[in-house]
Amino acid sequence: MTLQIASRPAAGPAETPPTGIEAAGLDLERRLSARAAAAALPAPAVAVLGARDLLGAAPTPRRAGAAVHLAPDAVLVGPWGGADPLPCGRCLAIRWQRLRTRTEREALETGETVTPVGVWPVLPDHVVDAVLALHSWAFGRAHPQRPDRLARVTRYDLETGRTRTFPLLPEPMCPHHDEPASEAPRFALTERPRPAPDRYRLRRPDGYGLPTDALANPVCGVLGAGTWLDVTSPTTAPVAGTVFMRGYAGLTDVTWSGQANSYAASRDLAFLEGLERYAGTHRRHRGDLRTASYEELTARGEAALDPRACGLYAEQTYRDDPMVTPFDPARPIPWVRGHSLRDDRPVLVPARLAYYSAGTPADDFVFECSNGCAIGSCPEEAILFGLLELVERDAFLLGWYGNAPLPAIDLASCRSPELRAMADRAALCGYDVHVFDNRVDLPVPVATGLAVRRDGGPGTFAFAAGAALDPLTAVESAVSEILTYLPHLPRQVAERPGELAAMAEDFALVRRLPDHAALFGLPRMREHLGSYLEPPATRTFAQTYADWEARRPRGLDLRADVAWLTGELAAAGHDVIVVDQTTPEQRRFGLHTVCTIVPGLLPIDFGWARQRALTMPRLLTAQRRGGLRGRDLDPAEVRRVPHPFP
Numbered sequence: 141m142t143l144q145i146a147s148r149p150a151a152g153p154a155e156t157p158p159t160g161i162e163a164a165g166l167d168l169e170r171r172l173s174a175r176a177a178a179a180a181l182p183a184p185a186v187a188v189l190g191a192r193d194l195l196g197a198a199p200t201p202r203r204a205g206a207a208v209h210l211a212p213d214a215v216l217v218g219p220w221g222g223a224d225p226l227p228c229g230r231c232l233a234i235r236w237q238r239l240r241t242r243t244e245r246e247a248l249e250t251g252e253t254v255t256p257v258g259v260w261p262v263l264p265d266h267v268v269d270a271v272l273a274l275h276s277w278a279f280g281r282a283h284p285q286r287p288d289r290l291a292r293v294t295r296y297d298l299e300t301g302r303t304r305t306f307p308l309l310p311e312p313m314c315p316h317h318d319e320p321a322s323e324a325p326r327f328a329l330t331e332r333p334r335p336a337p338d339r340y341r342l343r344r345p346d347g348y349g350l351p352t353d354a355l356a357n358p359v360c361g362v363l364g365a366g367t368w369l370d371v372t373s374p375t376t377a378p379v380a381g382t383v384f385m386r387g388y389a390g391l392t393d394v395t396w397s398g399q400a401n402s403y404a405a406s407r408d409l410a411f412l413e414g415l416e417r418y419a420g421t422h423r424r425h426r427g428d429l430r431t432a433s434y435e436e437l438t439a440r441g442e443a444a445l446d447p448r449a450c451g452l453y454a455e456q457t458y459r460d461d462p463m464v465t466p467f468d469p470a471r472p473i474p475w476v477r478g479h480s481l482r483d484d485r486p487v488l489v490p491a492r493l494a495y496y497s498a499g500t501p502a503d504d505f506v507f508e509c510s511n512g513c514a515i516g517s518c519p520e521e522a523i524l525f526g527l528l529e530l531v532e533r534d535a536f537l538l539g540w541y542g543n544a545p546l547p548a549i550d551l552a553s554c555r556s557p558e559l560r561a562m563a564d565r566a567a568l569c570g571y572d573v574h575v576f577d578n579r580v581d582l583p584v585p586v587a588t589g590l591a592v593r594r595d596g597g598p599g600t601f602a603f604a605a606g607a608a609l610d611p612l613t614a615v616e617s618a619v620s621e622i623l624t625y626l627p628h629l630p631r632q633v634a635e636r637p638g639e640l641a642a643m644a645e646d647f648a649l650v651r652r653l654p655d656h657a658a659l660f661g662l663p664r665m666r667e668h669l670g671s672y673l674e675p676p677a678t679r680t681f682a683q684t685y686a687d688w689e690a691r692r693p694r695g696l697d698l699r700a701d702v703a704w705l706t707g708e709l710a711a712a713g714h715d716v717i718v719v720d721q722t723t724p725e726q727r728r729f730g731l732h733t734v735c736t737i738v739p740g741l742l743p744i745d746f747g748w749a750r751q752r753a754l755t756m757p758r759l760l761t762a763q764r765r766g767g768l769r770g771r772d773l774d775p776a777e778v779r780r781v782p783h784p785f786p
Contacts, residue, residue, distance in 0.1 A: 162191045164261055165210045171268045172208065172275075184208045184275045187229055189216070190240075193248045194233040208275060209233065212261060215271050215296045216359065219308050220278040222291030225724075231311035232293055235360040242384060242391055249386070261298055270296060274303065288351045295359050307354035309362055312424045312724045327479045327718055332520045332698035338610040340524060340698065343517045345408035348729050355411055356381050362725060363396065363414040369403050375565045375623035379406040381414055385421050387497035388463065388507060394421065394497075399624040415726055416515040419733035421497035424723035429476060430488060434469040437488060444475065444488040445717060447505060449739035451752030461749060464504050473503035478719040478737070481523075481702070482710045487717055494719040494735045506752070509653075511744050512736040513721065519732050520698040523718055526736030527705050528584065532607030534741040535578045535586040536785055537753045538762050541742075543779045545676040545768065546576040546588065549615065553680035556612055562619045569626045570594050571602070575615055576675065577684050578605065581766030582708060585611035585688055589618035590672055591626060598637075599630030599661040601669065603784040609692065609701065611685040625657065625786055633661030650782045653746040657786040668781045712765070714740045748782045 158166055169186035176183040187206035206229040209216040216236070219227050237248065246252070274294055290307040297303070310317065334340060358365040364383035380397035396417055398409030418424065437444040447467055458466045478489040492499050496508040512530045516522035539546050551563060551573065566573045571591040578588040584607055591602040602625045606617025633640060636658065643649040643659050650659060659665060666673065693704045706716045717737040726733060742753040753759055759778065763769040 160191065160255070160260055161210060161212060162188050164188075164263060165191075168208070168210055168215075168263055168268065168271070171263075172272055175268065175272050179272075181272070181276055181280070184272075184279075186210055187233065189233055189236055190244070190248070194230070194237050195249065207279060208271060209236075210261070211236065214298055215267070215274075216293050217271065217274045217278050217296065218293035219291035220294075221283045221286070222308075223285065223289040225310050225317070227291050227308050227310040228314065228316050230316050231314045232308060232360055234311045234314060235308070235362065238383065239358065239361060239365050242393075245384060245386075245391060263298075267296075267298065270301065288354070290351060290354055293360055304359075306357040306359045306361075307351055308360045309351070309354050309725050309728075313426065327481065327519060327523075327720070329481075329520055329523075329699045329702060330518070332518055334696045334698055334701075337694070337696065338613065340521070340609060340701070341517070342521055342698070343730075345405065345412055348412075348517075348731065350408075350411050350415075350729055352407075352411060355414065363411070363418060367407065367410060369406070370627075373627045374569060375562075375626055376620075377401060377403045377406050378624065379403055379410045381410060383414075385497050387421065388499055388504070392497065397624075399620070412515055412731075415723075415729075415731060416513060416733055417510065419515070419721040419723045419726060420495065420510055420513040420735060422495055423476070423491070423498065423721075424725075427477075429474050429491065431472050431474050433472045436472070437475070442488060443480070443483075443485060445478070445490065445493070445715075445737065445739065447490050447493060450493060450506075450737065451743055451756045452506065453750055453752060454755055457749045464506065464750075467505035471502055474500060476719055478717045481706045481716040481718060483715065489717060489719050489737065493737060494721070507745070507750060509744060509746065512738070513733065514736070515726075515731055515733045517730060517732070518698070519718075519720070519734060520702050522732045522734040523736060524698060524702050524705065526718075526734050527702070527709070527716065527738070528607045528609075530736060530738050530741050531582055531584050531705075532586050532605050533744040533785070534738075534758075535580055535582070535607070536588055536603075536605045537742040537744065537783060538580045538759065539576070539578050539588060540783045540785075541753055541759055541778050541780075542580075542763055542773055543670055543777065544578075544580060544763055545671055546578055547677040547679055547684065548675040549575045549577055549587070549684050550678055550680050551575060551615075553682065554612065554615060555681075556616060559612075559616050559619060562616070562623055565623060566591055566619075566626060570597075571626055573619055573622065574672070574675075575618060576672070577679070579766070580768065581762045582712060583688060583691065584609065584705070584708070585614040585685060587611075587614040587618040589615075589622045590669075591622045592673075593630075596663045597630060598633035599626070600663045601660040601665060601784065602626060602629055602657065602786070603660065604786060611688060612681070615681070621786075629657065629661050632658050647748045647780075647782050650748040656746060656782055656784055659782060660784040665784075668779070670779070709738055709741075714738045744783075744785060751783075754778065754780070 165186050165188035173183040185206040186208045189211040292305050293308050294305045355363045356366050364381040367381040370378040376399040382395045384391045385394045396414035398406035400406040474491040475488040476491050478487050480487045492503040512526045514522045514526035563573050574590045576588045578586040586607045589604045593600045604618050604621035606614045608614040719735040721733040745751050760773040
């Protein structure tokens with residue numbers, strides 16, 4: 141079957157009679173009704189997929205109640221079976237459309253016309269008979285309740301006649317579900333006993349019983365059409381998936397992955413990361429969304445986060461970049477509810493700072509990323525790991541842009557077989573691994589890792605970082621993260637030598653996330669690494685963290701850990717704000733996702749023109765506050781080179 145995509149706007153349904161797949165849907169419904177009447181069976185309603193945008197269209201009762209869905213290449217029968225909450229036909233339609241190709245989605249969602257070449261789709265009598273038989277099987281008998289209690293959808297392939305059945309989760313944004321999930325007005329943190337002194341996750345990644353077939357399948361997968369694994373990686377056992385999400389600049393291919401020492405463990409981690417990104421890119425519930433200006437909110441005495449406290453771009457960026465405009469406190473923007481842990485009060489947060497792939501032209505003052513978003517078995521766990529990520533990235537940027545004197549850690553002194561194994565795997569790839577104590581003015585262990593290719597070839601340098609209350613975990617996390625990049629970095633650099641060489645001459649050409657790490661795959665970037673290649677000191681692991689071990693929190697309660705870290709950040713002059721991003725699907729699995737925001741910490745950005753860290757006071761003051769310098773950093777001392785954070 142061939143489709144042509146025209147650039148003219150699609151005609152409305154009242155302007156022309158149904159053609160193509162819409163006409164085929166009406167014909168299929170008529171023929172099914174005739175056969176059902178002859179056999180004394182219920183006549184199924186038919187809905188059509190792929191003729192118009194179903195993500196933004198108004199709800200129709202007929203579509204929600206349809207049990208047969210005609211797509212360009214298949215007929216979908218369902219949803220059938222399952223237990224409350226039950227998905228409807230519109231849930232299926234929304235999830236189906238999100239899994240279409242970039243070309244199909246752009247055509248459907250930007251008003252272009254999809255024109256069939258020839259008769260499309262072809263529905264001979266045997267197809268109609270098969271669909272009626274599937275409908276009778278799905279709805280005409282009682283099916284045993286499956287352990288996951290999920291509804292099912294059966295796909296009949298129009299080319300091969302093959303049938304496959306997939307589980308379907310309700311779609312939280314479906315307009316046919318009348319009970320919107322409301323955002324919690326505040327966080328009431330609960331005591332959460334930890335299983336061991338150095339274990340901060342309450343459940344193992346494989347302990348959630350995730351319905352992976354519902355999360356990844358080609359018909360209605362929440363996170364994408366499937367997963368794949370890389371059997372060629374010499375350092376980890378990667379498993380990944382991908383899905384298109386519509387963001388600031390149109391459809392973006394969002395990849396989620398897990399990198400562990402076994403494919404089973406990597407798969408579990410991949411689905412957790414996918415769920416975290418699913419929650420963080422867009423609001424997945426219909427709770428309150430306020431629209432007002434910052435000035436209006438503060439005039440009414442409402443607590444609201446001033447986005448200027450989180451950093452803005454340089455004035456030149458707003459002059460030259462057509463995708464961003466300066467923040468205007470008088471301009472209405474969307475806000476979501478958050479909660480200040482420091483002040484124990486509700487606070488409104490600009491939606492642009494809480495959901496990193498959603499925005500409006502009114503609040504295009506900054507591009508956020510997944511910084512501070514984290515998933516966990518409870519709010520306390522998610523909050524802790526979200527805050528640790530903020531601390532990690534803040535410290536990395538302070539070390540990089542501030543050219544801080546970071547001491548190296550002697551990896552041979554670390555009593556960790558896992559760490560030695562990771563270093564050995566890096567060596568097999570031709571790399572030496574170095575780790576630095578990247579603490580600046582906050583006591584939390586932050587480790588920055590650097591892998592250096594011995595022969596100086598493409599992919600010369602690779603950076604990563606890790607933060608944890610357990611210092612060995614921080615070091616292992618940094619090295620583990622590096623291992624995920626080493627197998628691919630040389631190829632990525634070799635594929636674009638001219639482009640990267642131009643970036644090295646003109647940093648303004650560094651525009652996307654992948655550019656940062658790839659740029660430091662060039663041997664010539666050695667001149668910018670300074671003390672990373674010649675650290676001021678090298679210390680054993682025990683020496684490095686002796687001060688931390690003397691003061692670290694020793695309790696076994698996640699709530700106490702969150703309170704301790706909140707206190708440290710507050711003592712440094714920062715608020716700690718949490719936005720609950722948890723989706724209905726995640727609550728079903730016992731998961732929680734949050735976005736943590738600490739105004740004033742340096743945020744990670746990608747693209748040389750969009751570096752908020754370079755405009756923020758903390759870059760100049762943190763080293764003095766941490767005792768690394770006797771005075772504030774002079775602006776002329778800032779390392780004005782794109783950061784190498786991957």
